[in-house]
Amino acid sequence: MISDQELNILLEDIYRHYGYDFIGYSKASLIRRVKRICNMDKFGNLTELRHRLFEDDSYVKRFIEELTVNVTEMFRDPSFYRALRQEVIPALATKPFIRIWHAGCSTGEEIFSMAILLEEANILDKALIYGTDLNATVLENVKRGMVPLDQMKKYSENYIASGGQQDFSSYYTAHYGQAKLLSRLTDKVIISTHNLVSDSSFNEFDLIICRNVLIYFNKDLQERVLQLFESSISTLGFLALGSKETIRFSAIDGNFRKLNQEKIWRKTK
């Protein structure tokens, strides 16, 4: 058992030692992750984990990567992508140049889905997609454009449910158990590590997508990140969150209008 207090001490020590700030994360989820790390790396208790973490500087990278949850899918929540197709893409299409930011993009499945939407609307050429994550290792996959082949059946169903009408398998080629996305789908993607806790805005965007990242943050940290997004979205730009996340309790709510049933808002001020 790890108590909230033990976790707090661990997080503060990590921050002091290494500068990684997880203090504003939701505790319930982090405790599960720390236990999981103890199991995987065979630490009998928190003291053993602490010993390794603070005596062996090379271990922290692994620790941080395992602490965050990187689960992702292509076209997850098809109704969300349907709404993007119908209500967001047409607005983006009127722009001479389109900038999209996927914050917390993990291994890129969400970016690949977006690139397909842009491609089908014939606007991929004038778009730039920025993919950022705290975890440098997951980002390596974004440029490679690889997805486990055994997931493609499910993703193909998601794609169709989202309103996709092309042959989904025309977007990738199979390579040793992996599906490799066509390079034109990843050519317009720029990746960079970016920590939503501590880094600031780096551009202005027409659409920011940050799904299933805020659930790991406490309310104060969520507010900080939402303000960062607000200041990085152009007027009449869009913000999209995960299906159980909301800006309703945030100060930025007043400057956004919710578009539809999905978690998509448009900046009005």
Place this chain on the structure above:
Amino acid sequence: MEKNEIRSKLVVIGGSAGSLPFLFEVLPRIYSPIQFSILIVLHRMAGTDSNLEALLRSKCSIPIIEVEDKLPLQDGYIYLAPADYHLLIEEGRSFALDDDEKIHFSRPCIDVTFQSVAQAYGSRATGILLSGANEDGTLGMASIRKYGGLAIVQNPASAQMPVMPQSAIDLGHYDRILGIEQIVSFLNEQV
């Protein structure tokens, strides 16, 4: 306020295959308002039964809310775990969602929520494990008991799929085995 929160009770109900008929029979018969809260964690197919909330709502007088991230828990409500996330209780008694890998092929996983409820509510937690075709929930029941809460299993004979309640019984992680009528009475006796 702080004190009130600590005195609140939570009944957490876990179910899988075959548990919906049970809920449709039991929930409408709980007298409204309730002085505690109920949390329902079901194995659901993402996207397929998204109107479950509306369905339950149409049959119950107790307000039903599908949980969103960081929603605070309040007495008097029935909360429904959303499909495709694990559901945890965060410090200060709000809900937290987690996208982590599936467990027992399920997200939400009943064990995960029961364990989290056990830690947050201690002796004020009751777990009820319903019909289902796998063993999810058994460890959760063990944890509810370990932290001083009460663990109730649906009588496997009355369950469409007995595996889930039977698994908790086989390992001894339960306090009571109750049929549908007894569970209704139990819930109506909670204050």
